[in-house]
Amino acid sequence: MSxxxxxxxxxGGGFRAGLFHLGALWRLNELGWLQRIDDITSVSGGSITSAHLGLQWSKLHFDSQGVATNFQQVVVTPLREFYSHTIDTTTILTGMLNPFISAGEKLDHAYAKRLFGKATLQNLPDPEPGVPRFTFYATNLQTGASVRMSRAYLGDYRIGRIEQPTIRLSSVVAASSAFPPFYCPFEIEVDPEAWKKWDEGGDFFKPLANQKKLYLGDGGIYDNMGMERLWNRRQTILISDAGAPMKVFEREGEVAENYAGTMSRVLDIMTEQTRALRKRMFVSALKSNEKQGTYWGIATRIADYALTENHHAPPLLSDNAKTARLAQVRTRLDEFKPEEQEDLINWGYALTDAAMRRYVIAPVVPAGSLPCPNHLV
Incomplete structure (x- = not known):
């Protein structure tokens, strides 16, 4: 494979991630890079923004420089409206109190009502030059493997693939963001006759390919940065990471002694270690020139890109107490006020600008302008 x-x-990272990535996509569009991207992969909160971008792709008007001139109208405005509503409280409470519907199903309904309607994976664009392939990750709770969902196929390397799946986009995003314990497992119905075995792998094809349901969880359980497909197929990789580093408990008594608190902490540690290992592998590949690209994260210090020291225009923002706090913003699926939205959009935009100018594009490219100029971080 070339x-x-x-x-x-x-x-991933809830609505926080969706807004941070919106700022990143905003800057990539201005740089003329959206049309240059061949693959966009996403997890959990990142899948909300990515799925909306994919669904609206055909409406974008690209100029001769590869810039979508109506990006704000088509992508930004609907997402900002969506992120101004709380959907986790009602979906979780209904799932707990109503024995006839799960919280995951209610989450699916909320995504459909507010953003995706009846669209399916087949409503995403067909990949071609200038049009990326959109892939969404969930985790298969039966096999422990990553499940990839795209227009071309739904696949689990331990089972096989279903080609041209017609799963509703709201269900895909709900599965990708089915964070435990409330939304997990999220059930997706499949046709057992549709499974095809991979040329390699598929060690559980026989026992699992005859089942009518997949039991899925948040894609971040397996890979919270969603980089596995890109690692195997793409030479230049850009990673936008809205996952916060795990909080260190500095005081005695901060570690919970109840079952729920302990399990939550254990899950945080496991997620952090998986994320750290993947990030370390990626940075090592960049340093050895095995891969090209760059990384920006919500907890990144923008000064670390050393723009002025390397003959670039200075960064759009400076590190301060407010930018540091953004990494600790909640990862819930609840209402984000306009000020919170603009902070996250500006920070994602500024970090993307710094990372791209430092490591990917020519030094002569000027810095951008913050998309929310009336509200600076």
Whole structure:
């Protein structure tokens, strides 16, 4: 398999991630890079923004420089409206109190009502030059493997693939963001006759390919940065990471002694270690020139890109107490006020600008302008 082209990975992290990535996509569009990307992969909160971008792709008007001139109208405005509503409280409470519907099903309904309607994976664009492939990650709770969902196929390397799946986009995003314990497992119905075995792998094809349901969880359980497909297929990789580093408990008594608190902490540690290992592998590949690209994260210090020291225009923002706090913003699926939205959009935009100018594009490219100029971080 030849490894070439450009991939973009959008991490998980609830509505916080969706807004941070919106700022990143905003800057990539201005740089003329959206049309250059061959693959966009996403997890959890990142899948909300990515799925909306994919669904609206055909409406974007690209100029001769590869810039979508109506990006704000088609992509930004509907997403900002969506992120101004709380959907986790009602979906979780209904799932707990109503024995006839799960919280995951209610989440699916909320996504359909507010953003995706009846669209399916087949409503995403067909990949071609200038049009990326959109892939959404969930985790199969039966096999422990990553499940990839795209227009071309739904696949689990331990089972097989279903080609041209017609799963509703709201269900795909609900599965990708089915964070335990409330939304997990999220059930997706499949046709057992549709499974095809991979040329390699598929060690559980026989026992699992005859089942009518997949039991899925948040894609971040397996890979919260969603970079696995890109690692195997793309030479240049851009990673937008809205996952916060795990909080260190500095005081005695902060570690919970109840079962729920302990399990939550254990899950945080496991997620952090998986994320750290993947990030370390990626940075090592960049340093050795095995891969090209760059990484920006919500907890990144923008000064670390050393723009002025390397003859670039200075960064759009400076590190301060407010930018540091953004990494600790909640990862819930609840209402984000306009000020919160603009902070996250500006920070994602500024970090993307710094990372791209430092490591990917020519030094002569000027810095951008913050998309929310009336509200600076």
């Amino acid at each position: 490894v070439e082209g450009i991939g973009l990975a959008l991490s």
